[in-house]
Amino acid sequence: MTPAPAPRSKKSEGSIAVLKAPRPRHAAPSADALARARGALEARIAERCPKSLALGERARKALPGGVSHDNRFVGGPSLYMQKARGARKYDVDGRSYIDYWVGHGALLLGHARREIVEAVHLAAQEVMHPGACHEREVLWAERVRALIPSAECVRFTASGSESTALAVRLARALTGRDLLVKFEGHFHGWLDHAVNAIDVPFETPWTRGVPEAVRALTRVLPANNLAFVEQALSSGDVAGVILEPTGAAGGAVPLAAGFLDGLRELCTRFGTKLIFDEVITGFRVAPGGVQDRFHVFPDITCLAKVLAGGMPGGAVCGPKESFAPMQFSGDGAKDRVRRVAQYGTFNASPVSAAAGNAMLRLVDGGAPCRAAEAFTTQLKRRLNALFKAEGLPFAAYGFSSVFHLFTAEPAAAELLRDGEIDAVQISADRLKKKGALDALLRRALLLEGVDLPPGRQAWISAAHGDEELEETVDAFTRALHALRELGCL
Numbered sequence: 001m002t003p004a005p006a007p008r009s010k011k012s013e014g015s016i017a018v019l020k021a022p023r024p025r026h027a028a029p030s031a032d033a034l035a036r037a038r039g040a041l042e043a044r045i046a047e048r049c050p051k052s053l054a055l056g057e058r059a060r061k062a063l064p065g066g067v068s069h070d071n072r073f074v075g076g077p078s079l080y081m082q083k084a085r086g087a088r089k090y091d092v093d094g095r096s097y098i099d100y101w102v103g104h105g106a107l108l109l110g111h112a113r114r115e116i117v118e119a120v121h122l123a124a125q126e127v128m129h130p131g132a133c134h135e136r137e138v139l140w141a142e143r144v145r146a147l148i149p150s151a152e153c154v155r156f157t158a159s160g161s162e163s164t165a166l167a168v169r170l171a172r173a174l175t176g177r178d179l180l181v182k183f184e185g186h187f188h189g190w191l192d193h194a195v196n197a198i199d200v201p202f203e204t205p206w207t208r209g210v211p212e213a214v215r216a217l218t219r220v221l222p223a224n225n226l227a228f229v230e231q232a233l234s235s236g237d238v239a240g241v242i243l244e245p246t247g248a249a250g251g252a253v254p255l256a257a258g259f260l261d262g263l264r265e266l267c268t269r270f271g272t273k274l275i276f277d278e279v280i281t282g283f284r285v286a287p288g289g290v291q292d293r294f295h296v297f298p299d300i301t302c303l304a305k306v307l308a309g310g311m312p313g314g315a316v317c318g319p320k321e322s323f324a325p326m327q328f329s330g331d332g333a334k335d336r337v338r339r340v341a342q343y344g345t346f347n348a349s350p351v352s353a354a355a356g357n358a359m360l361r362l363v364d365g366g367a368p369c370r371a372a373e374a375f376t377t378q379l380k381r382r383l384n385a386l387f388k389a390e391g392l393p394f395a396a397y398g399f400s401s402v403f404h405l406f407t408a409e410p411a412a413a414e415l416l417r418d419g420e421i422d423a424v425q426i427s428a429d430r431l432k433k434k435g436a437l438d439a440l441l442r443r444a445l446l447l448e449g450v451d452l453p454p455g456r457q458a459w460i461s462a463a464h465g466d467e468e469l470e471e472t473v474d475a476f477t478r479a480l481h482a483l484r485e486l487g488c489l
């Protein structure tokens with residue numbers, strides 16, 4: 001039985017009038033209640049979104065699982081989106097949603113930002129793909145160098161997954177060692193080098209098809225324990241330590257103060273390369289990413305998402321020593337055995353470079369990062385007040401403009417609710433766990449015009465404003481009431 005929230009004195013209730021009414025206790029819903037609620041919500045979605053339903057049927061015949069990205073498999077009707085502007089997107093049935101995916105976090109400026117759309121049009125008209133060097137890639141690299149503190153050299157890729165793959169290859173070439181250290185729950189893309197311990201239970205392989213011999217090249221550690229890292233690195237065979245520098249899943253499992261500094265010191269001491277995966281945090285938590293904000297500088301940085309302004313693209317950057325293995329000597333035979341090689345038809349495509357250049361020009365100075373973060377702070381505060389008022393042991397938390405909703409465990413939610421700093425007291429497997437209500441809440445929110453990703457994180461753009469804030473809080477209120485009426489709160 002879930003404990004009821006602590007009784008409050010009238011004085012401590014502040015101005016939240018709704019607290020004065022007694023609230024029902026929250027008890028964990030039964031499996032039957034959850035299944036009935038799910039059926040009812042899906043029936044409502046099907047009734048309101050017939051065109052999406054028809055597209056879903058066609059998709060299941062042509063696309064495995066009906067999707068092109070596993071995270072878009074929502075187990076139930078998928079909605080098919082037709083257009084998007086600012087913080088909103090519109091489905092094929094003409095319904096509108098406040099969007100908390102914003103291009104899987106890529107669209108820091110929201111959808112269809114004029115300067116980016118114009119840059120893409122112009123580039124596509126001039127040259128879609130010259131199969132040659134071009135000025136936009138040089139400008140793009142110069143902009144990355146100007147914003148990311150540790151970036152002297154930049155090599156473009158076509159995605160974040162490719163960026164972490166190249167970073168690991170560089171670390172191995174630079175050190176002559178094979179092993180990689182990563183942390184529980186941290187995500188570095190879907191390719192073979194990165195698939196260990198992404199999700200709970202961490203010991204269970206995340207995917208089939210990756211040989212054990214490949215998985216054995218990665219040592220997985222819990223984050224926030226420098227003694228474990230020291231022990232792992234002291235064997236002298238670790239090429240690189242890779243991490244999401246605000247914590248697993250965009251900060252869903254936050255890092256302890258001092259952990260990044262400690263990693264920097266240990267990596268320097270043991271000759272191991274420190275790799276920051278700033279695919280989410282780069283150009284988002286500050287124009288120069290986590291390293292700009294916390295002044296801890298990695299040997300290798302992985303970028304994607306905001307970097308390419310909503311088009312496909314990624315990059316690896318760092319001090320020029322980190323790229324020594326990519327320099328050409330001019331002697332083909334020597335290069336064949338000494339160089340780190342990288343190809344990629346779409347690396348620095350002019351259209352991606354154009355979008356990226358427009359994005360980075362607008363991010364310079366940090367106004368969009370600050371606007372998105374200010375919205376997120378308000379959203380967390382308002383949702384936590386709502387959860388309290390409704391007597392629900394849920395929590396909204398997160399760092400900068402990445403946002404997490406936690407419904408899994410009442411005791412843990414209490415720790416998260418009022419102070420994000422307390423989150424480090426909770427283990428990664430508890431924080432990464434999904435709650436039974438997550439999927440239902442997501443469906444109930446869709447019916448109220450809010451689209452939250454089903455994973456452990458959601459993203460905010462600088463286009464989210466006061467109207468979206470009020471509408472989102474109202475939508476949550478109605479969605480929670482719908483779930484209560486359906487007998488699962």
Ligand SMILES: Cc1ncc(COP(=O)(O)O)c(C=O)c1O
Nearest residue numbers: 159160161187188189279280304
């Ligand atoms: C931290 C992090 N690294 C790497 C990736 C992989 O990037 P991509 O999806 O562009 O391959 C992601 C994607 O969400 C990510 O969040």
